[in-house]
Amino acid sequence: MAIPINIEKLLGGNTVENNRIELKGGWNPDSIYRTICAFANDFEDNGSGYIIVGVDEDNGRPVRPVRGVPIETIDRIEKEMVGFNNLFEPFYMPRVSVEDIDGKKVIVIWALAGDRRPYKIPEHITAKHKTPKYFIRYNSSTIEAKGENEMELIELANRVxxxxxxxxxxxxxxxxxxxxxxxxxxxxxxxxxxxxxxxxxxxxxxxxxxxxxxxxxxxxxxxxxxxxxxxEKFFPGTQIDIVIYPRGKDDDPDNFIEIDPIKGPVNIIIQKALDFLRTMVIQQRVQKVPTQAEAIRTYNYPYQALEEAVTNSMYHRSYQEREPVEISVMPDQIEIISYGGADRSLSLDALRSGNRLHARRYRNRRLGDFLHELGLTEGRGTGLPTIHRELKKNGSPDAYIETDPDRTYFIISIPCHKDFVTDELVVDKSGNVVGKDWVTKLGHNWVSEDDAAKAINAINKQYNTELAASTAASITASKAASTATSIIRLLDALLVNDFSTRQLFLKASIPYNDTSRKKYVNFLVELGLIDWDHSLSKRSPNQTLHLTDLGKAVLQRIKQK
Known part of the structure; x- marks a missing residue:
């Protein structure tokens, strides 16, 4: 039977860290079984490891196309493994799957952390005289466990x-x-x-x-x-509670709005919480810089930072504690509290440093593997550095971390970008959480009235025209489109659907030629009101234009004048 992971992603290093993968060009049972033993002992609490036979490596990367394992030898290898497995003390059996890669057969050995560790295996299982030894992983190498390492490995028997x-x-x-x-x-x-x-x-x-x-x-x-x-039937408190404090948790703690508790499988809980934050809380500010091709986009909270923080809160929490993860949305920050703090081997200074962490023990190692395979977390020790990096990239203040000496809780506060900080949050009829000074709703994002006004002024100055409600009302009254009318027609058409340039001008009843295309499309793209599909080449026959959030704000403001 196959293993529960995609072999191509495994070789690409997209789902499993490289120190948990061993590539073997051919069948070498002595070294392979030492590595199986090391993965089974799981000295670093990684959860499992993979050995791929039939794949050469070059500086730690797989050589493609793969060498493969001759088909006529696979049955013999599988039979040999049955005998070699009996040499483990105590007995251990890895999972084995034959996979097709690059038109060749490879053998994937999945060695899960054993529940009866520590394990011994002869250093040379093919030798006549066999001496069982303990083996562990050290970075990307398999070594014999000696001295303090051996003593610590033996102690791990009671710490699953x-x-x-x-x-x-x-x-x-x-x-x-x-x-x-x-x-x-x-x-x-x-x-x-x-x-x-x-x-x-x-x-x-x-x-x-x-x-x-x-x-x-x-x-x-x-x-x-x-x-x-x-x-939650088995682990009470397996849920995320989202609470909105319009004036802050400290300033007005009795004034709050509770969102329905989010329950279900852990990955679904994470995804639903992130969906709420992305669609109802995250706001965007778009600023067009005349000297730059790309607009400057600033968010009140960068999504990647929240994604790591929320995922880590469910990954590293204690499921023996009957407390939910709490997400508090406030005017100046989002605070996430989980119960069961970080490993004691990590100092508070290390947690706050923003550097990659090297914890010796993971509370939920297998859960982390599943979340990593789903793309919900980058990898071990990289969550906090990602949060610090994304906040810095967004121009936001750094995150604040708090825990107690006994590590009974973990708090991370993600600060709001200064441009979005408000005195009070409100929840509109659609459930969107906004500052009182943010008034123009645009899809899943928000654009300030000030940005929309600046864009309209730029259009009026560029075309020496006046965009106003009277202009919008005259669209249907005359087919002879003025510059202002043409702009509104273009924006109106894109409000309904995305179009190619030619289709857009046809829809807006504007003659299509190089002059009109340069006059309207180039400037409106530069201003940030419309944009291309960046997943396609500009020369792609499927390329289309779409209305941006700023474009929607401008159109709405014009029609309200």
């Missing part, structure tokens, strides 16, 4: 991360095969083809989601976090 433990009350029927299918489809796993006729038990076993001996197998907690519709 919570999400990787078996649940005492859950049954296999509590796990939704539909949610598993959706996940496998999203990550483009070949395992999706194998599960249609497979029993739920076999699917969970192949995905490493069962724990314990056959006679008393238990569903792992991570399976319930990701693939149960109601994980």
């Amino acid at each position: 991360p919570f999400d990787d433990r078996g649940n005492l009350t859950a049954r296999i029927s509590d796990v939704s095969m539909l949610l598993i299918r959706e996940f496998l489809n999203q990550v483009q796993s070949k395992l999706l083809d194998d599960i249609e006729d497979a029993k739920p038990h076999d699917v969970l076993e192949q995905m490493g989601l069962l724990d314990g001996p056959i006679e008393s197998e238990r569903v792992k907690n991570v399976a319930l976090m990701m693939f149960s519709y109601h994980p």
